Each structure stands twice: as C-alpha cells, then as structure tokens.
Amino acid sequence: MKVKEVADLVGISVRTLHHYDEIGLFKPNDTTESGYRVYSKNDLATLQQILFFKELGFPLKKIKEIMESPGFDRNEALEVQRNMLLEKRRRMDDMITMINKTIKNTKGEITMSEKEKFDGFDFSHNPYEQEARDRWGDNAVDDSNEKLGKMSKVQQKELGVEFDVIYKRLATLRHQQPESNAAQEGIDEWYIYLNKVGVYSLDAFKGLGQMYVDDDRFTKNIDKYGDGLAVFMRDAMAIYADNRK
Template identity: 50%
Template structure:
C-alpha cells in the first residue's frame, strides 16, 4: 500500500520539506508518482527511510548515508545489527556520564569523596562520532580491520584497555606544566605510540602519529575531551609528539 508524502511525514514525524529534500538529492526517491504528480512511497521506501534515520541518529552526514545505501554490498540485516550495537554503546556511555554527574554533585556538596579516576568515568576517546571521519580519511577496510580487534575484546578487557589509555592521558596532564621534551614526557609519548600500535589493528606510522597530535588541537572535540584531564593537556601532547617524531626521523 502506497503512502503520500504527507502521510509519511505524519507517520514518521519529519517534515514534508525534509522528504522532498531526500528525493532531490536521490537519497530516498519514492517508487511511484500518482497521475496528479504526488509522490507515493512504498513499504520498501519506508524501510529505507528507517535506515536513513538510524544513520542520522548516529550522526552520519547525508552524503555518507547515500554512499552506504547505494553500495551494492549493503546488507540491511548487518546494518541493523551495527545500529543496535552502536546505540547500546552510546547508551552505556551516557549512563556512565549521568552517574559521574550525580557523583560529582554529591562530591561538590561534601557528601562523598571522589577519586580523580572517578571524575573521568564515561569519557571515552574511542567514541563512534569520529569513526565516519576516520573512514573517509583512511578507508572502510582500514577501520573495519581496526575495529575487528577491539570488538573481540571482552567487557573486562575493554575496561582495562580504556583505563590504560586514560592513565596515559592523566600522566600527560600531570606533566603539562613542564617541558614537552623532558625524558618523562617523551617516554609517555612512546607509551601512547606503543598503545596505539599494540591495541588497534592498524600500523601507526610516525606521520600518522604526528597527524593525531595535530588533530588533538585543531579539532575542538578532541581538545575539549583531552583538556578535561587538565587545561592545556592537548597542546602539551601535540608539542611532545612533534618532538618525538622529529627525534625519531
């Protein structure tokens, strides 16, 4: 049974203008048009719209969504499984952040004590919001291989790896008022470099490492997250990485 654009708009809760835009950019073209020129959406069109909205919920740009849906290898069952896993990851992270906020409120009121580690529970630098940009920069195959190793970790292993990563950033934060070319700073860069190459199924060259350092200060999302360990931490890491790379070349 076909549905008009107004009926789809009412059913889904998105505007008619948005549906028209999806048609114009060929992201979602209705299967039929009535004799009067009205768009008519099929059941299959609605299934596609559902996929589009799942990807939008996960912050994918429309251009990338179109490329994914147009790919001959696209598998809607696999896509739904991936949507579910990503949303569960997001929910778990949000739950942790809410818990951290509640604990911090009690800590500020003097009701409880809170360790520095507990203050940063929920901050995860492996967040999926960066994955699409990484895919565009390094390609789907590279990211899939990198994720494969991570996805094989148990929950305890993931928590342990995340804590190891956070400890490296806490060390950088403690060192940030000193010199980035100090022995301790450079050994911490080495530890971060080793962490990346041993835990992610991707070869981080010195050039890639330098690119990451640059991104820590040019991308506000990275800088804001890293600076939660202490203002200026991101800039310090970038400078320490630059020195490390120069010394290794």
C-alpha cells in the same frame, strides 16, 4: 502516503523529505498523475533505516553510499545498528552515573577520587574510526589502535585527562590570532598528543583540523569547550602544518 502524511507520521519536516529526494537518498517509488510523491510501506521501512543511521551520527552522503552498495542487506544492517545503539546506551549510562556522582561530590554529599572523576570516559572505542580509515587509510588507524592496545587502562585514563587539559587551554586561546605564538604552542601540544596515540603526518593533521569544521559531530563536541573553538583549531592546525613543511 503523501509527503505531508509521512512528515507528520515520522516527525520530520517536508523540506527534509524533499532534500533527501533531491540528493537521491530517499526517493518514493511512485508519484501521482499530478506529480506528488507517494510513499509505500517499503519506502517507510527504508526511511526508518536512514534515520537509524542518522541517529548513530552517519553523514547523509555515507548513508547513501552504504544503502546503495551491492552487498547491502537490510536485516544485517538492523543488527549492526542495534548493536551500535546498545553500545551507545551503555556509554551514556556510564556517563550519567558519573555525572550524578559528580553532582553529589560538588554538594559535599560524597567524596570522589581523581580517578573516579574520569571513570565514565572510554577512549578504547573510536566512533570516527571508519571515517578515518576512509580519509587516511588503514595503516594510520591500525597504528593508533596498536598503540592504544599496548596501554594499560590507567594510561588510557591519563590520556583522557591530558586531552581535557589541552582542550581547556586551547579554549582560553581561541580569541587570539591562530598564528600567534601562544596559539601555535597550544596546537603543538595537540600535535604531540595525537602522535602519542597514532601516527599523524602534517597533511593528516591539517586534514583533521578541516574535518573539525566540515563534520557537525566534531564541531559540536569541540565547541562544548568554547564557541568557535573548532574553527580556531582548524586555522591554527593549518598554519602549524604549513609552517613545518
């Protein structure tokens, strides 16, 4: 199949396929005498696996590293991807159930307790754990997991409530200068919170802030609290870290 046929089959743009080719992520085995890309069935299977990884939130650079590693096994990867998607579906189902109950609660059809309002949130699984390991090493992540593991479900849910409160406050401050007293007080709360669930040096804290902007997944989730919040937090976290070194 030629590139336009593959694009139409899969539902992605020709430009995306060209980009995958340019970065070495997905190159067809053959080309025509005229230089046009020709994709085989095996190429399409590879593309499918790339899109599974992408759906799970893996950045393209990481997908390339995984699929080029000597120990990569396609069938094993499919098993892992399936399990990850099943877990993602379970969590989404929990969230949908909670949203439906919340809608009924706001309409006065049912009454939800404060605890029930947060039953769908699950902080026991960190989707960015491997990325954190890659950036800061296993010790920081293991310390965080150990702290969380010692907490009860109630304590974990309380952390979820505190997380939400901190982010909502930061969202109200995002139009101020990141070096302002109010902004720095809000970021100080965030730094203290993170060190309740892990061990973050000032350098790691600053690096985390940069990731909020570099990684679209973080940016989208953070900016749900208010457009531009991720950039504001990055700048405020950098100032906070630099002022305390």
